[in-house]
Amino acid sequence: MDPFRSLLLLSSLFSVAAPHSILQISPGSRRHGDRSAWKGDELYCESWRFSVETNDAGVWKQVPEICVGFVREYMTGERYASDCAMVSNNSMSFAGGVEIAGDGKDAWIFDIDETLLSNLPYYAAHGFGSEVFDENAYNEWANLADAPAIPASLILYNGLKGLGFKLILLTGRTEVQRNATAKNLLLAGYSNWERLILRGIDDVGKPALVYKSHKRAELEGEGYRIHGNSGDQWSDLLGMPVATRSFKLPNPMYYIE
Amino acid sequence: MDPFRSLLLLSSLFSVAAPHSILQISPGSRRHGDRSAWKGDELYCESWRFSVETNDAGVWKQVPEICVGFVREYMTGERYASDCAMVSNNSMSFAGGVEIAGDGKDAWIFDIDETLLSNLPYYAAHGFGSEVFDENAYNEWANLADAPAIPASLILYNGLKGLGFKLILLTGRTEVQRNATAKNLLLAGYSNWERLILRGIDDVGKPALVYKSHKRAELEGEGYRIHGNSGDQWSDLLGMPVATRSFKLPNPMYYIE
Incomplete structure (x- = not known):
């Protein structure tokens, strides 16, 4: 040049x-x-x-x-699916080398939104992240329990289950959304999670990084070994304790602190 | 699809x-x-x-x-320059909001290779990262002191100096390369760094993440406040203590643990 x-x-x-x-x-x-x-x-x-x-x-x-x-082209074309597939493959490559102790304490943490479930139908109708976030409209969408699985994440989820990992779902959604969230996960094909952790009353208002780090610390306190952690936000992954390996899924639509 | x-x-x-x-x-x-x-x-x-x-x-x-x-197209076309410019701009946006105390302890850390200096001429002649790393050939190149600046990094470096940051260069290169490294930096346009830290005898063989974290801890021990940290490797940025903000430059050519 x-x-x-x-x-x-x-x-x-x-x-x-x-x-x-x-x-x-x-x-x-x-x-x-x-x-x-x-x-x-x-x-x-x-x-x-x-x-x-x-x-x-x-x-x-x-x-x-x-x-x-x-962003629209990225999300709706092949690139987003391709990036998600690469992350799943990286994750599975690592997981295959982990020794599973058989005591039920080998854990893998998944975030939910834009990690297991895709809210693309909602964001496609709301400017692909270019509009100011509308909490009411988004919660209405979430309550429909209609978000599809990210295909590569569903493959990974089932692959990890097959290897013997305990799958712990750790989401920024609140307890009032528990039923809709569980229903959506099941409809999308996810099943047999070890635990579904949502924000309780004490967690509301905490930055995601603080809330999620705290929950990981509690899990380690219970004896879980957190081998992997999958999330589309850095606030899913950073903060102590960190998993042995963290896996960042793509998300150019929104940022959560 | x-x-x-x-x-x-x-x-x-x-x-x-x-x-x-x-x-x-x-x-x-x-x-x-x-x-x-x-x-x-x-x-x-x-x-x-x-x-x-x-x-x-x-x-x-x-x-x-x-x-x-x-990788060749990415590195030699506009994309690499564009990504580097974006990182510099992100860095400068953050730096502009930092309050400089005036006690000479407001620090910004820079890695050197693929952060301040570009070894693209070397890698272009060695398969853009597709060949097995040849330490001897690489050291010969480094001793030429001929690596150009990454333009956006030079702008950032001078911008940070203008704001009053102390610039600390922390590299995985060893002490035997001190003279060639300083000479190369000066030739490329970099000047007036606060300190140039290279691997001493005790540091050789340590993973970069361990060596660099240890050096950051020493700097904090001396009273430096590490506001920003710029590097092309995650091993430049991760590990405690971390800077207030870390900035990952692109590098699809090689990985350093």
Whole structure:
């Protein structure tokens, strides 16, 4: 790449992002342009996705407007399914090497939303993460118990069961959603979990990272060995104690602290 | 996507990866095919990159053979530069909000290789990570002190200096490489670092995560507040103590434990 083009690229990238941008050009200048402008958006959105999936982006509230089409294509095309399948395969590769003691304490933790179940039908109807989160509308959707399984996660779930892992579901959903959640899981094909942990009254308002770390600590206190932990949010995975291996599923639609 | 195509996709993904694959088809069957076979490889390689950058892949030794072309295109085209620019921008956004105390203890840690300096010229001549690592050839390259800066990292480095951060360089290179490393950094445009920490005799053989965590603990012991940490390897970033914010740069060419 010649230096000018390189600088232009840097400029256009820095322009869209944030109040503390290093280099500034007007973002509007490339929004309604020709093919190369769209190509620029795609490049930007690929990098935005990188920063989101590596947790470099930190807290973010909505998918950037210029990336809505990108996220839609990613989620509804082959890429999301492919990334999920890769995660499941990585997980199963690791799980196959774990020695199962047979005392019922070899555990694997799963988050639920965007990990076991897909809320894509809801998000497809709500701008793929570009709209402000509407808790009432989302809870109505969740209560329908109609979210499909992520196919690769269902294969992994059953594979881990077959290996003898105890499957513990740890979700940010609250106890009032227990029945709808269990019903949805069963309808989607998940069964025979060891435990379904939802936020109790004391957990409401805690950041997910704090709540989930605390629950993992309790599980270890009960003697569970947490070999694997699968989640689409870094707040599912980070915080002590961590699992032996953590597996980040893709989710470019929303961020939970 | 229709269910059959979806299953086929899952199958092809699971086939290439690992000894514990859930579903098996012959990987060879799609290696010398038509356009759609190549499209399948690209989809696979995009997902492989996802799993590498999120640390889902765990330890890996070489770029998969079918992804060499993909990695070459990623590294030498616009995407790598774009991803690096996004990371720098994320970093600077965070840094701009940090209150600098003025006691000289507000620190930012940088890894060197594939973080400040790019060894792409070396890797381009050695299969983009698909060859077994050749320590002698690599050290010869490093001793040339000829690695260019990653442009976005140089901008970030100078931006952080301007904000008043103390910049601490923490590398897996050894003390015998101190002169060549300092020379290379200066030639590439980096200057006025607070400290350049390389592996001493006691550190050789330690996993990078252990060595780097230990050095961060020492720095905190000296009173440094580690606000940010930039590295291309998860072993640069994980392990206690962690920085307030960690920034993962892209690197699909090699993995360091």
